[in-house]
Amino acid sequence: MHTAHAHRRLALIDLGTNTFHLLIVEMPTVPGEKPLVLLRTKAGVRLGEGGISKGVIAPEAYARALHTLAGFKEEIELHEVTETRATATSAMRVTRNGPDLVRDIFEQTGIQVDVIPGEREAELICAGIRQAVPLGPEPHLLMDIGGGSVEFIIADEGTIFWKQSFEIGAQRLLDQFFPNPAGIIPAAAVAAEQDYLNAVLAPLAAAIKHYKPVSLVGASGSFDSLADMQLGELRSEAHLPPFTELCLASFQDSYRHLLSGNHEQRVALPGILPMRADMLVVAAVLIDYVLGISEITRIRTSAYALKEGLLAEMLVN
Structure with missing residues (x-):
């Protein structure tokens, strides 16, 4: 993946059941050095609210998730990120419409979410x-x-x-x-x-x-x-x-x-x-x-x- 600058910039997204986190770092060019943190932010999405106990992501929570990721996508573009890794946990693991949300996120933002086991x-x-x-x-x-x-x-x-x-x-x-x-x-x-x-x-x-x-x-x-x-x-x-x-x-x-x-x-x-x-x-x-x-x-x-x-x-x- 060739970009105009040689920097490897990484966006890490943690899509939790309450909170979505975004961490953007510039990877070190010298091995052993620490990555430079460019942005560390979070959003209270409450993905589980009104539905997780019924095995579903409620419509309002679903909309909040998409809205939050659209905002994250803007930050990712602004920081000229070269690689994005997104993981999702419990709420998307166990809900009937979790897979739909993964698909919608990809269609609307191009971010591929990896749903990981516990x-x-x-x-x-x-x-x-x-x-x-x-x-x-x-x-x-x-x-x-x-x-x-x-x-x-x-x-x-x-x-x-x-x-x-x-x-x-x-x-x-x-x-x-x-x-x-x-x-x-x-x-x-x-x-x-x-x-x-x-x-x-x-x-x-x-x-x-x-x-x-x-x-x-x-x-x-x-x-x-x-x-x-x-x-x-x-x-x-x-x-x-x-x-x-x-x-x-x-x-x-x-x-x-x-x-x-x-x-x-x-x-x-x-x-x-x-x-x-x-x-x-x-x-x-x-x-x-x-x-x-x-x-x-x-x-x-x-x-x-x-x-x-x-x-x-x-x-x-």
């Missing part, structure tokens, strides 16, 4: 987190809470010991346990979610018991939000450091606030992205559950996930 998603997330967090020789529990699925990986800096993707993302949990999130989440709903997680996450509990991870590293929006709540301000994608230490007391404090307020009060909490406020409730129940079964006290949030994992892989190959 196991592959977990591998890429691990590769991304390793770019942000020095894991060292001890095993850690890595966790990515998406809108559709949640990936758990137990890994150190060089080895993945165990990984599994569960279709229990925040949009699904919201649909199932907190369908009318205007008010305060009922205590019975919290208990029901905990019981559900107890049943579904039995393989995770067994893996934790076996590998004894020493810390939790969380990637994705819910963890970013909790780190922002700790700081008391909402940070843009470009301003996030590679990782943040999330103090356990701060998490517990945020969790209490999320459980005690109604929708308006949650949205008003410092550091909260309004579209994430309700999902954060069910996500925090999930994080609290995982902390409970693992007895982990150290939490770090990683700003890097799937798309950075893809980039790391492409730098090697």
Whole structure:
């Protein structure tokens, strides 16, 4: 592929169930150098809203997806990108009209979307987190809470010991346990979610018991939000450091606030992205559950996930 300039510019798109991410980098000409980040942006698409639990992408969400990708396409052209890689995860994996959306995206933007399985998603997330967090020789529990699925990986800096993707993302949990999130989440709903997680996450509990991870590293929006709540301000994608230490007391404090307020009060909490406020409730129940079964006290949030994992892989190959 010959272009006017010799630069290899790469666009990486992660089409998540809640959020679409775009990362544009210029690849190094000298091996071993880091790629130059030209653009890092995201859009709250809520692809799973109003349909993922029924196995379909709702019309409004479908339209938002196409609109967002048209915008991404403009950025890609503006930055004279030479190669685009787009991956889609849970929402497009499991919905009846996911394949239609893949086709429409290609027809309208020329972007070919690769729908990847959960196991592959977990591998890429691990590769991304390793770019942000020095894991060292001890095993850690890595966790990515998406809108559709949640990936758990137990890994150190060089080895993945165990990984599994569960279709229990925040949009699904919201649909199932907190369908009318205007008010305060009922205590019975919290208990029901905990019981559900107890049943579904039995393989995770067994893996934790076996590998004894020493810390939790969380990637994705819910963890970013909790780190922002700790700081008391909402940070843009470009301003996030590679990782943040999330103090356990701060998490517990945020969790209490999320459980005690109604929708308006949650949205008003410092550091909260309004579209994430309700999902954060069910996500925090999930994080609290995982902390409970693992007895982990150290939490770090990683700003890097799937798309950075893809980039790391492409730098090697």
